[in-house]
Amino acid sequence: MTRTMVRKAAPLLILFGVACWGGWLAAPQALPPVAFHFQTARALLAAGHARAALRELDLAARAHEVAPATALWRAKCYAALGEWAPVPALLQGYLERHPDQEEALYWLGAAQFHLRQFDAAQATLQQAVSANPRDGAAWRVLGLVALEHDQRRAAYEDWQRAVAVNPRDAEACYLIGRLFYESNYFSESDQWMSRTMAITPHDYRAAYYRGLAQEALGKLEAALTLYQASIRESRAQQVAYAWPYGAAGRLLTKLSRLAEAQQVIEAGLQRAPDARVYTAYGELLAQQHDWSKAEAALRHAVTLDPALPDPHYPLSRVLTALGARDAAALEMTRFRQLQQAQRPRQR
Amino acid sequence: MMRLSRFRRGLTAALVLLLTGVAQPPALPVPATLNPYQVQFVDVTAAAGIHFHHERAASPEKLYPETMGAGVGWLDYNQDGFMDAFFVNSGFTPAFHPATPPQPALYRNNGDGTFTDVTAQSGIHSDGTFFMGVAVGDFDNDGYPDIYLTGYRHSVLYHNNGNGTFTDVTAKAGVGDDGAWGTAAGWFDYDHDGKLDLLVTNYVQFDVDHNVVCGDRRPGFQAYCHPDNFHGTSMRLYHNNGDGTFTDVTRKAGLVNPDGKSLGVVLADLNNDGWTDIFIANDTERNFLYLNNGNGTFTDATYTSGAGYSEDGKAEAGMSADAADLTGNGRMDLYVSHLDFELNRLYHNNGDTTFTDATFTSGLAQTNTLHSSFGARFFDIDNDGWRDLLVTNGHILDNIPKYHPEVTYAEPRTLYRNLGEGKFADITATQDAAFRAPRVGRGLAVGDYDNDGRLDFVVNNNGEAGQLFHNTTTAPLQKQNHWLAIHLIGTRSNRDGIGARLKLTSGAWNSYDQAKGGMSYCSAQDPRIYFGLGKRTTVDRLEILWPSGEKQVLEHIAPDQIITVEEGKGITPYRYPALRRPVP
Numbered sequence: 001m002t003r004t005m006v007r008k009a010a011p012l013l014i015l016f017g018v019a020c021w022g023g024w025l026a027a028p029q030a031l032p033p034v035a036f037h038f039q040t041a042r043a044l045l046a047a048g049h050a051r052a053a054l055r056e057l058d059l060a061a062r063a064h065e066v067a068p069a070t071a072l073w074r075a076k077c078y079a080a081l082g083e084w085a086p087v088p089a090l091l092q093g094y095l096e097r098h099p100d101q102e103e104a105l106y107w108l109g110a111a112q113f114h115l116r117q118f119d120a121a122q123a124t125l126q127q128a129v130s131a132n133p134r135d136g137a138a139w140r141v142l143g144l145v146a147l148e149h150d151q152r153r154a155a156y157e158d159w160q161r162a163v164a165v166n167p168r169d170a171e172a173c174y175l176i177g178r179l180f181y182e183s184n185y186f187s188e189s190d191q192w193m194s195r196t197m198a199i200t201p202h203d204y205r206a207a208y209y210r211g212l213a214q215e216a217l218g219k220l221e222a223a224l225t226l227y228q229a230s231i232r233e234s235r236a237q238q239v240a241y242a243w244p245y246g247a248a249g250r251l252l253t254k255l256s257r258l259a260e261a262q263q264v265i266e267a268g269l270q271r272a273p274d275a276r277v278y279t280a281y282g283e284l285l286a287q288q289h290d291w292s293k294a295e296a297a298l299r300h301a302v303t304l305d306p307a308l309p310d311p312h313y314p315l316s317r318v319l320t321a322l323g324a325r326d327a328a329a330l331e332m333t334r335f336r337q338l339q340q341a342q343r344p345r346q347r
Numbered sequence: 348m349m350r351l352s353r354f355r356r357g358l359t360a361a362l363v364l365l366l367t368g369v370a371q372p373p374a375l376p377v378p379a380t381l382n383p384y385q386v387q388f389v390d391v392t393a394a395a396g397i398h399f400h401h402e403r404a405a406s407p408e409k410l411y412p413e414t415m416g417a418g419v420g421w422l423d424y425n426q427d428g429f430m431d432a433f434f435v436n437s438g439f440t441p442a443f444h445p446a447t448p449p450q451p452a453l454y455r456n457n458g459d460g461t462f463t464d465v466t467a468q469s470g471i472h473s474d475g476t477f478f479m480g481v482a483v484g485d486f487d488n489d490g491y492p493d494i495y496l497t498g499y500r501h502s503v504l505y506h507n508n509g510n511g512t513f514t515d516v517t518a519k520a521g522v523g524d525d526g527a528w529g530t531a532a533g534w535f536d537y538d539h540d541g542k543l544d545l546l547v548t549n550y551v552q553f554d555v556d557h558n559v560v561c562g563d564r565r566p567g568f569q570a571y572c573h574p575d576n577f578h579g580t581s582m583r584l585y586h587n588n589g590d591g592t593f594t595d596v597t598r599k600a601g602l603v604n605p606d607g608k609s610l611g612v613v614l615a616d617l618n619n620d621g622w623t624d625i626f627i628a629n630d631t632e633r634n635f636l637y638l639n640n641g642n643g644t645f646t647d648a649t650y651t652s653g654a655g656y657s658e659d660g661k662a663e664a665g666m667s668a669d670a671a672d673l674t675g676n677g678r679m680d681l682y683v684s685h686l687d688f689e690l691n692r693l694y695h696n697n698g699d700t701t702f703t704d705a706t707f708t709s710g711l712a713q714t715n716t717l718h719s720s721f722g723a724r725f726f727d728i729d730n731d732g733w734r735d736l737l738v739t740n741g742h743i744l745d746n747i748p749k750y751h752p753e754v755t756y757a758e759p760r761t762l763y764r765n766l767g768e769g770k771f772a773d774i775t776a777t778q779d780a781a782f783r784a785p786r787v788g789r790g791l792a793v794g795d796y797d798n799d800g801r802l803d804f805v806v807n808n809n810g811e812a813g814q815l816f817h818n819t820t821t822a823p824l825q826k827q828n829h830w831l832a833i834h835l836i837g838t839r840s841n842r843d844g845i846g847a848r849l850k851l852t853s854g855a856w857n858s859y860d861q862a863k864g865g866m867s868y869c870s871a872q873d874p875r876i877y878f879g880l881g882k883r884t885t886v887d888r889l890e891i892l893w894p895s896g897e898k899q900v901l902e903h904i905a906p907d908q909i910i911t912v913e914e915g916k917g918i919t920p921y922r923y924p925a926l927r928r929p930v931p
Binding site for chain 2: 184185186187216217218220250251254255256309310312313314316317320321325328329332335339
C-alpha cells in the first residue's frame, strides 16, 4: 500500500529530491541529501497520505536520518489525520527549542483548540499571530476559539483579519457567513456565502447556508435551488452531507409540495441518513397524517442525535395527534430544554 | 448592566462598513385580477378633520415604552349610529416631561365624513400616564360603550356617562393593573353571567426609573432593549361583579403566567364549545392558548395546540393576534404578527384544539420578511365572501438601518387578498402611494365609519400622525359585491353580544364569524360583524348562538344593510344612518 502511495506521490518526491540536491529547501537548516525517508514523508503528507507519512517518519528515525523538524512534521501528520492528542506533546518540546516557530505555534494552537483547551489555544495562537500577523490560518482558528468563548465580536474580527490577509480565504468567508446566519443577520450571511462560493464554487456547505439565508429572507425558490446545488456538489465530492436534504425536505413539506419533498428526503435517507433528514421525514409523514410512521422517524432522529432539538417539537405534535398527550408534553419539555442552548435572538 | 448580546454590538461596525447600499427589491407588477373589485384605501385623514399626532416621548435614553405605542379604536360613544375614533397617546417619562402631558384623542364622527375632536369636553384627560392600548366594552350594560386604556404602570377605566362625557372609575372598579406595563386588553364574558369581564395582558418588567442601556456604545447606536433583558408579567383577569367593581380572579381562573410578554390578544371561541377562549401573542415567548373550561377556569393548551410556536418550534416576537374563519369551515384560524426576519404566522384550526402552521401554504410567507408587523386584522375588503388581511408595519428600533441597512424604521403596510380557501396574495402594490408610504405603524382598527358596508380602517403610527383610510372602489356598481352587517344587542347575554357565534347561509354557502374581544395590536375594533356576500343577493338564514346559550334564527334578510339584532327579539327597527354627504 505504501508503495502505491509512493508511486502516486512520485512527482512530488522527484521534486523534493531535486530541491534537496540543489539546496533549495535549506530552511530551517540545510538538509543533507541522505534524509530519504524524511523527504518521502513530506511528499506523502503533501499528497494527502498522512498515515504513510508517519510510517516514513518512523523509518527516518530508525535510520537516524538528520531531520531537525521531525516533531513538527509528525505533528502535522497527526493533525491531518484528525488525531490531535499526541500533537501538543510533540510540539511543546519542539517549541522549547524554537520558541518563535510560527508554524509550530499554529499547529499547537490548532491542536489545543481541537482538544477543547480553549484558553491554552487562545494564548498559543496569539503568540502565532504576534510572530506572524499575516498568518491567516492562525487568525481563523483564533476566531473559532473566540467563538467557543462566546466572544462573537472577537471571532468576527479574527476572521476579518484572515480575510484581510488573504481576500480569497474561502474558509474565513464561510465562517463569517455562518456567524451572520446564526445571529439572524440573513442578508449579510447571504453575501458572505455568496463570496465564499465565488472563491470556491463547489463549496456545498456555503451553498447550504446561503440557501438557509435565502429561505429566511423569504426567497423560497432560490433557497430550494441552493439546497439542490449543495446536494449536487456534495454528491459529486462523495461526501455524505445530510443537511441540505433535511432543509430542502422541510421547506418542500411546508409548501405542501409533498411529492418533491418525499423524493429529496428519500435521497437523503439513502445517502446521508442523519437526524436532520429523519426529522424532515417525520414532518413529511406527519403532514400526510401517517402518525405512527412519523413517530418512528422522529424517534429515530432523536436516537441519532439526542442533543438536536429539532425532532422533539414535531414529535410532540405527532404524539398529540396520536392522543398521547403526556408523552407529547414530555417531548415539548425536552424540546424547550434543548432549545435553551440555541443561538441568541437578535432584534 | 444588562445589554444586548455582545455579538450584535460587535458586528455593528462591520455591518455599516461592509453592507451598506443593499437595495430594496423593486416592486413586482401585480396582476389586476388580484384586486378584481378595484378596492382602493384612500387616506382621508386631513379631509376628515383628524389631526391626531402620536407623541412618542423620544429621548436619548431610549426608554422602552417610547417605541411601543400605541393603539387606536372605534366606538360609537354617543350612539348616533356612526363609529367614532379614539387614538391612544403616550405620557410622561423621566426623560420626557413637558408642561402638558400628551393627550389621547376622541374624535366624534359628524356623520358627513368629517370628525370633530371632542376630547376636551368628553372628560377624558391624561395626567401623564404613558398609555399603550384601548379596549372598548359596555361593562355596565347601559348601552353606552366604555373605554379601558392600558398603560405603563397604570391603566384607566372610563365609564361612558351617556351624555358625551366619561368618568374615570378605575379606583372604584379596581382594574388599574397597577405596577404592570399593560398592553393589549379585551372584554369578554368568560363565565356567561351576562356581564363583560376584562382581560388585561402585560408586557415585560421594564423599570423606566432604572433604564437598561442596550445596543452599541458608539454614538447613535444605543438601541431599545430586547425583551430577553427583562422578566415577563402575568396577564390579569378582572371579573365583573355587576356593581361597578371588579375582582382580580387571575389565579382562581388558572391564568397566572409570569412568562407573559404580551402585546396582542384575541378572545374567541376557538374550539366551538360555546365558551370564549384566550389567545395571546407574546414577544419572544411562546404564544398562550388558554381554553375556557366553562366553569370559571382555563386550561393552558398551548403546548399541544401547535399555536404556541412556529412550525419549526420557535418562539417568535409576537406583536398582535387575530382570529377569523378563513376557509369557510366554521372554525377560527389564528394569526400572529412578528418582527422582521420572522414570518407572520397563520395557524389553521384543525377543529380538535390543534392548529397547523399554514404560513407557507397560505402564501403569507413569501413577502413581508423585512418588515416588523404590529396591528393586523382579517376583514373582507371587497365583500367577496373571503376575509382578507391588512398588516401595519414599523420597526422597534428607530436606528435599525445602522444595524440592518436593508431594514427601515418606518415601513409600508401590507395588504393581502384572500383568493379563496385561505390562499393569500400580496396586493399592496395595487394601492396608492399614500397607502404604501412608510410609517411606524402600530395600532390598527377596522370599522365602517360611513356605514356603506365597505370596511375602512384607522391606524396609529408611533411618533407620527394617525391616519384614516376610506375603503373605495372604482368598480362599476353592478360589479360590486353585497354584504350584511349585524349589530348585536344582548339582553340575557352581555349587551355587546361578545362571545356570540354567527352562521350566515345563502343557498348552499355558509359563512361564520364571532363577536370577539381584543384583536390587532392594543386596539379596539368596530363591534359590528360584517359578512361579505359576493354576488349573493339574499341571506336565507342567520343563526346567532348567544353566550347565554340562546339560539336565534333569522331568515330572508335583505343584503346591503346593517341590521340590529336584539337577543330574544329579532331585528329591531333601528336603522343605521347613511352619511349626509359622500366621503371625500
